[in-house]
Amino acid sequence: MDYFSSDFTLGILGGGQLGKMMLYETRKFDIHTKVMDASKDAPCKIGCDEFVIGDLLDFDAVYNFGKKVDVLTIEIENVNIVALEKLEDEGIKVYPPTAALRIIQNKAKQKLFYVDHNIPTAPFSRFAYASEIKESIEHGSLDFPFVWKIAQFGYDGQGVKIIRNMKDLQGLPPGECITEKLIPFKNELAVIVARNVKGEITTYPVVEMEFHPEANQVEYVICPARIEDKVANKAREIALEVSKQIKHVGLLAVEMFQTKENEILVNEVAPRPHNSGHYSIEASYTNQFEQHIRAILDLPLGNTNSKVAGIMVNLVGAEGHTGDVVYKNIEEIFKMDGVTPHIYGKRQTRPFRKMGHVTIVNEDINEARRIAQQVKETIKVISK
Known part of the structure; x- marks a missing residue:
């Protein structure tokens, strides 16, 4: 396929700084780009050929955007993966592939993947609800200190906390999470x-x-x-x-x-x-x-x-x-x-x-x- 100075369109989901710096390179090569982000003031807006406002977690927004590009990539993992899978099934090239993205999007799945493939990682426990952590501590199966991580949608340091005592458990989001041994x-x-x-x-x-x-x-x-x-x-x-x-x-x-x-x-x-x-x-x-x-x-x-x-x-x-x-x-x-x-x-x-x-x-x-x-x-x- 001819990518340069052509009708080819590269789609990017996410309009933040990573996308903006990616666009420096596409402009250097004269690759036509289309970006979607929920914010009308996203950093990518000034650098792409086409800018679309849309929710990255909304199925219809992602699917309809992806249908109008030749290759689709991401600059943030928090995107609607079901829409990406449908696009893949319909012949749109999605990179990273959704099979990889499904593993990476969820930190619990990520950790299980490492264990299943003998990749060294810190010992961890998986919890469907954060409330289960307290029970695990009381039963002696989890010791302080440890690292708490939200399973999905953590980003830029959000969704990670070192837990040193019961008081540190207060205010944690209630959903799926993991705890990891605090590695020295x-x-x-x-x-x-x-x-x-x-x-x-x-x-x-x-x-x-x-x-x-x-x-x-x-x-x-x-x-x-x-x-x-x-x-x-x-x-x-x-x-x-x-x-x-x-x-x-x-x-x-x-x-x-x-x-x-x-x-x-x-x-x-x-x-x-x-x-x-x-x-x-x-x-x-x-x-x-x-x-x-x-x-x-x-x-x-x-x-x-x-x-x-x-x-x-x-x-x-x-x-x-x-x-x-x-x-x-x-x-x-x-x-x-x-x-x-x-x-x-x-x-x-x-x-x-x-x-x-x-x-x-x-x-x-x-x-x-x-x-x-x-x-x-x-x-x-x-x-x-």
């Missing part, structure tokens, strides 16, 4: 795997992630991870095994824990471009967004090597600020060498909302990390 890990790592329709596969370097302790969001992504080669090789091997078993098409971001004993445990996966790959826009030969486009259109995969060390700093809304956004001191980070800010196009800020990111590139990873800290301390995302 040494590092949180991630590997992005790219797989095209033919099954050709490649991985990006292992990255190290530093999280905000309250928001459960990534603050820094460091590439390459500051770990031993044998640990990095193990992480890549496990990520490739997850990819092989789940049979995705496109990108698969595999988040992992490195334990104090240097074991690698899979935490969870995302079947799309991912926060852990944003560094690649400036630091890699082929950035993750171009790679996703290559993979879902069954084009040859690009070089995933890094040209230079890269660190990504998330820009999130400051606590105590809600309303029209102001990027305080942004002009100061423009003065720093190797620093590139990315602003997502969200006019309204709120505490911990992802509003942008900054990439720092440098031949010396330690110098890049020093500058990243300086960036983090300089720019503030506040409201007017």
